[in-house]
Amino acid sequence: MNKIPVFIIDDQNLFRQSLSLLINSIDDFNVSGDFESGSAFIEKLPDLIDKQAHIAIVDMDMPGMNGIELNEILHEQYPQIKVIILSVHINPSLIAQMIHAKASAYLEKNCDKAELIMAIQSVYKTGFYFNKNVLKAIQDNANRKNVIQQSLGTLQVKLTNREKQILEYICKEYSNAEIAQAMFLSQRTIEGHRINLLSKTGCRNSAGLVLFAIKYGFYTMPI
Incomplete structure (x- = not known):
């Protein structure tokens, strides 16, 4: 290694x-x-x-x-x-x-x-x-409870159920290979969905996707 x-x-x-x-x-x-x-x-x-x-x-x-x-x-x-x-x-x-x-x-x-x-x-x-x-x-910075309610109403990004599921795994720090195994899909399929998520959200990397998910209420991480 x-x-x-x-x-x-x-x-x-x-x-x-x-x-x-x-x-x-x-x-x-x-x-x-x-x-x-x-x-x-x-x-x-x-x-x-x-x-x-x-x-x-x-x-x-x-x-x-x-x-x-x-x-x-x-x-x-x-x-x-x-x-x-x-x-x-x-x-x-x-x-x-x-x-x-x-x-x-x-x-x-x-x-x-x-x-x-x-x-x-x-x-x-x-x-x-x-x-x-x-x-x-x-x-706290996003003032989550208020911002989510306002943002989701005007959010132009539409995610499929599978994309939402993959986004949740990304938030849990799963790699593409680990997501593929958990969802019984090929790694290439997961890579394609990740690329689509980046394109749809305008994010540049996984950290950006996590910020997006938290800001718009797609995922609430335990604190």
């Missing part, structure tokens, strides 16, 4: 170096580089990146280019890099802002090792990892 390549971008030297040691101690992971700033990372990135999916663990607060700015650049120029924000700030508005800005996950800096491992694996596999803090921030 190929190891999951991980970049670490954090201006706190001891934390960054300790996190590198921790991640490298896990058999399935490999630190491809650690950087003290967003600008240093962007400068070296063309020599480090390939078409393979990568994970970037990004601190929110850094001098110069902060996590918000770095996430925006990576999303636009290096979409194969999935960003996990690691921050001391657990502010619902900020969390929702970063998720809507296409960050794949948002973790507290004092999260435990097991959750960090789970987040990296989930983001690499499905493109997102939303824990309880993130889900609550998304739902």
Whole structure:
């Protein structure tokens, strides 16, 4: 099995170096580089990146280019890099802002090792990892109970029952292969439905589909 390549971008030297040691101690992971700033990372990135999916663990607060700015650049120029924000700030508005800005996950800096491992694996596999803090921030930000009732009446997107079922599996972090097995369909059929969902909703990835499902009431995730 190929190891999951991980970049670490954090201006706190001891934390960054300790996190590198921790991640490298896990058999399935490999630190491809650690950087003290967003600008240093962007400068070296063309020599480090390939078409393979990568994970970037990004601190929110850094001098110069902060996590918000770095996430925006990576999303636009290096979409194969999935960003996990690691921050001391657990502010619902900020969390929702970063998720809507296409960050794949948002973790507290004092999260435990097991959750960090789970987040990296989930983001690499499905493109997102939303824990309880993130889900609550998304739902609160959308003012869900009021917005859903208003939005569904004007929503132009019409999903078939099968598309709704597949969307629910996507929200549960199932891969195409796992959805195919659960629904007794071919993986190619599931891939086709996923493409149709992206096209119908205007979303660009699985995380976007989850946001869409929560916003419009197609799926309510447990909090």
